[in-house]
Amino acid sequence: PPTIRLTDYAPPAYLVDAVHLTFRLDPAATRVAARLSMRPNPHAAPGQDLRLDGEKLTLRAAAIDGARIELNPDAEGLTVPAGALPDGPFTWEAEVEIAPKDNTALEGLYMSKGMYCTQCEAEGFRKITFFPDRPDVMATYTVRIEGDQPVLLSNGNPTAQGPGWAEWHDPHPKPSYLFALVAGDLVSHDDGFVTASGREVALKIYVRPGDQHKCAYAMDALKRSMRWDETEYGREYDLDLFMIVAVDDFNMGAMENKGLNIFNSKYVLASPETATDRDYELIEGIIAHEYFHNWTGNRITCRDWFQLCLKEGLTVFRDQQFSGDQRSRPVKRIEDVQMLRTRQFREDAGPLAHPVRPQEYIEINNFYTATVYEKGAEVIGMLHRLVGADAYRRALDLYFERHDGQACTIEDWIEVFEDATGRDLTQFARWYSQAGTPRLGVEESFEGDTYTLTLTQSTPPTPGQAEKRPLVIPVAAGLLDRQGAEVVPTRMLELTEARQSFTFEGLAARPVPSLLRGFSAPVILNRTADDAERAFLLANDTDPFNKWEAGHALTRDVLARMVRAPDTPADPELLTALVAALDDPALDPAFKALVLGFPTAEDVFRTVRQDSPPPDPAEVRVALIRLDTALARLIPDLPERIRALAVPGRYSPDADSAGRRALSGRLLGLLTRLEPDAATARAVFARTDNMTETMQALGLLVRSDNADAALAAFHARWKDDPLVLDKWFSVQAALTPPERAVETVQALTEHADFDWKTPNRLRAVVGSFAMGNMAGFHRADGAGYRFLADWLIKLDPVNPQTTARLAGAFETWRQFDEGRQALILHQLQRIADRDALSRDTTEIVGRILD
Ligand code: B3K
Numbered sequence: 001p002p003t004i005r006l007t008d009y010a011p012p013a014y015l016v017d018a019v020h021l022t023f024r025l026d027p028a029a030t031r032v033a034a035r036l037s038m039r040p041n042p043h044a045a046p047g048q049d050l051r052l053d054g055e056k057l058t059l060r061a062a063a064i065d066g067a068r069i070e071l072n073p074d075a076e077g078l079t080v081p082a083g084a085l086p087d088g089p090f091t092w093e094a095e096v097e098i099a100p101k102d103n104t105a106l107e108g109l110y111m112s113k114g115m116y117c118t119q120c121e122a123e124g125f126r127k128i129t130f131f132p133d134r135p136d137v138m139a140t141y142t143v144r145i146e147g148d149q150p151v152l153l154s155n156g157n158p159t160a161q162g163p164g165w166a167e168w169h170d171p172h173p174k175p176s177y178l179f180a181l182v183a184g185d186l187v188s189h190d191d192g193f194v195t196a197s198g199r200e201v202a203l204k205i206y207v208r209p210g211d212q213h214k215c216a217y218a219m220d221a222l223k224r225s226m227r228w229d230e231t232e233y234g235r236e237y238d239l240d241l242f243m244i245v246a247v248d249d250f251n252m253g254a255m256e257n258k259g260l261n262i263f264n265s266k267y268v269l270a271s272p273e274t275a276t277d278r279d280y281e282l283i284e285g286i287i288a289h290e291y292f293h294n295w296t297g298n299r300i301t302c303r304d305w306f307q308l309c310l311k312e313g314l315t316v317f318r319d320q321q322f323s324g325d326q327r328s329r330p331v332k333r334i335e336d337v338q339m340l341r342t343r344q345f346r347e348d349a350g351p352l353a354h355p356v357r358p359q360e361y362i363e364i365n366n367f368y369t370a371t372v373y374e375k376g377a378e379v380i381g382m383l384h385r386l387v388g389a390d391a392y393r394r395a396l397d398l399y400f401e402r403h404d405g406q407a408c409t410i411e412d413w414i415e416v417f418e419d420a421t422g423r424d425l426t427q428f429a430r431w432y433s434q435a436g437t438p439r440l441g442v443e444e445s446f447e448g449d450t451y452t453l454t455l456t457q458s459t460p461p462t463p464g465q466a467e468k469r470p471l472v473i474p475v476a477a478g479l480l481d482r483q484g485a486e487v488v489p490t491r492m493l494e495l496t497e498a499r500q501s502f503t504f505e506g507l508a509a510r511p512v513p514s515l516l517r518g519f520s521a522p523v524i525l526n527r528t529a530d531d532a533e534r535a536f537l538l539a540n541d542t543d544p545f546n547k548w549e550a551g552h553a554l555t556r557d558v559l560a561r562m563v564r565a566p567d568t569p570a571d572p573e574l575l576t577a578l579v580a581a582l583d584d585p586a587l588d589p590a591f592k593a594l595v596l597g598f599p600t601a602e603d604v605f606r607t608v609r610q611d612s613p614p615p616d617p618a619e620v621r622v623a624l625i626r627l628d629t630a631l632a633r634l635i636p637d638l639p640e641r642i643r644a645l646a647v648p649g650r651y652s653p654d655a656d657s658a659g660r661r662a663l664s665g666r667l668l669g670l671l672t673r674l675e676p677d678a679a680t681a682r683a684v685f686a687r688t689d690n691m692t693e694t695m696q697a698l699g700l701l702v703r704s705d706n707a708d709a710a711l712a713a714f715h716a717r718w719k720d721d722p723l724v725l726d727k728w729f730s731v732q733a734a735l736t737p738p739e740r741a742v743e744t745v746q747a748l749t750e751h752a753d754f755d756w757k758t759p760n761r762l763r764a765v766v767g768s769f770a771m772g773n774m775a776g777f778h779r780a781d782g783a784g785y786r787f788l789a790d791w792l793i794k795l796d797p798v799n800p801q802t803t804a805r806l807a808g809a810f811e812t813w814r815q816f817d818e819g820r821q822a823l824i825l826h827q828l829q830r831i832a833d834r835d836a837l838s839r840d841t842t843e844i845v846g847r848i849l850d
């Protein structure tokens with residue numbers, strides 16, 4: 001398959017001003033009639049052939065300005081020779097036939113449990129009709145849907161309807177990837193919103209009958225998002241109607257189609273009995289994210305797919321700000337950094353590393369990555385920190401004013417910030433083109449009353465990028481004295497050189513530095529701090545992020561030592577510091593849960609590997625259990641503490657209550673280490689009426705091999721609720737002890753409820769196992785690798801996007817010992833050798849093997 005390069009960008013030869021579509025729905029033979037008002041692009045070379053993208057379309061008829069034209073489409077589209085086109089504007093018409101029921105890739109028009117829906121980003125519209133399917137072609141859409149479904153939806157506002165048909169018009173020019181259509185037997189949960197300028201907007205969340213009572217939280221999150229975008233960014237909604245549809249079969253989280261967001265039902269439906277605190281938090285964040293795209297993505301879109309971070313990085317940054325405002329900012333920041341490190345640092349350190357704005361791709365769907373999204377958001381966070389909140393807001397105002405209605409590039413974005421702030425951002429812009437996670441080194445000296453901090457930066461090579469240049473790195477730093485008082489409050493150090501010194505004068509004694517406060521840049525801080533300094537910062541740092549970070553790094557290093565030398569006892573100083581944090585009345589439960597939450601097995605694995613041979617993941621797990629058990633023994637009165645955290649009254653997903661449940665769940669986990677029969681977890685499982693505590697308890701029962709009865713009871717109760725049943729699958733895949741994990745997931749895939757063509761279900765088993773059960777997946781005999789490869793091979797012809805995504809589980813293969821490397825390599829080769837492997841999977845496996 002060909003490589004697409006940013007440097008090859010050329011403007012479209014023809015533009016589309018208006019699109020008229022008529023759908024006659026039929027599972028096996030849907031007819032799509034398209035009428036496009038087109039004209040030559042004044043900014044492109046004249047006299048070019050007209051090339052239209054189209055895949056898996058049966059062309060029934062085509063016409064130019066009403067005159068039939070015979071064309072022979074190829075596998076990727078069709079070409080109308082320039083000679084067949086008039087000089088000026090013209091009308092293109094085509095009627096095609098498609099089969100939504102056979103569309104298992106879930107891209108284009110497909111069916112989910114009898115309902116029709118679409119997913120067009122990035123390049124799904126070409127599976128619906130012939131079109132210049134690229135984001136810099138923006139048009140208004142008028143859509144007529146004919147079908148016997150009670151609900152027929154498309155973008156924009158409804159204009160007319162009758163029995164068996166409906167018409168829609170979207171006045172805002174948009175790229176084809178934002179087109180959407182939904183048809184089905186749906187019911188809606190309705191509400192309304194009055195915008196800041198007093199316009200009334202109808203809000204509707206469409207779900208399958210029976211799910212109406214699970215929409216209230218999503219609706220509330222939507223209204224809060226709409227208000228927040230007005231107060232924080234001055235952005236109002238721009239149509240009379242905003243719709244969300246929940247779909248069970250979906251390749252990712254959700255999609256921001258104009259006025260008609262389509263969601264994985266997992267991120268819409270919630271009730272206390274069926275959704276966990278984490279589900280509620282994700283629903284809030286994703287509802288906000290998709291809504292925020294209306295301005296950052298839809299009104300201002302991307303010129304080409306290399307600019308994906310223009311909308312995704314910014315929109316993630318906005319949804320993170322929103323969630324921080326709605327909940328606890330420090331807790332949200334810590335969670336975001338944990339996720340960045342787990343997914344993006346991992347990506348940046350392996351064969352799939354790429355810049356926030358990639359230079360080339362084979363399949364664009366493979367670039368909806370943690371780097372584009374989460375690192376893209378971090379880059380904007382750094383801009384925010386460097387220019388300050390006020391200048392940031394001015395820059396964003398200018399961005400909306402200057403670029404509304406356009407398809408833009410990262411250069412446009414940077415220029416807006418330069419114009420609004422007068423800063424030269426040439427060096428800063430390297431964050432968009434340079435892949436890899438920078439390492440920050442620290443040297444200190446103290447003379448007289450002057451403390452000097454010398455910072456160094458370097459970025460290891462990544463595939464295709466051997467040389468790295470210095471970046472602009474905002475390093476938020478504060479200084480504490482030995483008594484724990486803050487002697488220099490947070491100051492933003494701007495590191496621009498490979499090596500640079502910063503001085504602090506007027507200090508009475510050598511201070512303790514607190515660096516990279518709030519995680520001010522997405523870098524790895526290599527500071528050889530000793531345990532005592534970390535314990536000191538855990539106890540005293542005024543910056544909540546760094547307070548957590550100190551405890552986290554201390555725990556991680558202690559665990560790494562326990563892995564390297566299995567006789568090392570659990571460090572008493574660490575345990576004392578953790579108990580002190582637990583007893584600190586100034587800290588809230590959510591924060592305590594994070595401090596007491598241990599690093600992931602992968603995190604510990606990586607730490608060990610930095611200066612020792614790769615450990616056996618099973619040994620990492622043993623160290624985690626040993627430390628957990630030691631901590632459990634040291635905390636007096638675990639049952640009383642758990643009881644004291646109980647939230648009185650009816651379940652509410654608010655952040656405070658969720659924080660209490662998070663901490664009590666962590667303490668329950670500790671207590672369970674001391675109970676051979678997991679008696680308390682059993683009791684919680686039997687008693688609780690909310691899904692958060694149910695899953696906490698069930699997870700502990702699975703982990704400790706006490707779950708047979710609970711799993712059976714859970715299945716019996718929830719077998720008809722697909723989202724809850726996903727949890728039943730996933731908890732077993734992730735938490736079954738490693739010796740039996742492969743056999744367990746194997747059995748789960750043979751279960752009558754294992755519907756492998758539904759991505760949520762497949763991810764619940766295969767994804768949770770490969771990404772969430774490190775010791776089980778990396779079992780020394782390679783059975784875990786074979787299991788994953790078997791599924792990738794089976795799934796690839798059905799759903800390439802989800803296959804390629806799951807294949808990323810192999811991206812860390814070089815981190816392991818030689819035996820495991822050989823076993824993984826063998827499986828990767830097995831996949832690569834398949835005939836007719838999809839473009840998606842070919843690219844990912846090829847890059848991993850490279
Ligand atoms: N923009 C979509 C993602 C589309 C993924 C295409 N493979 C969801 C989002 O980021 O909001």
Ligand code: ZN
Pocket residue numbers: 289293311312315
């Ligand atoms: Zn997005």
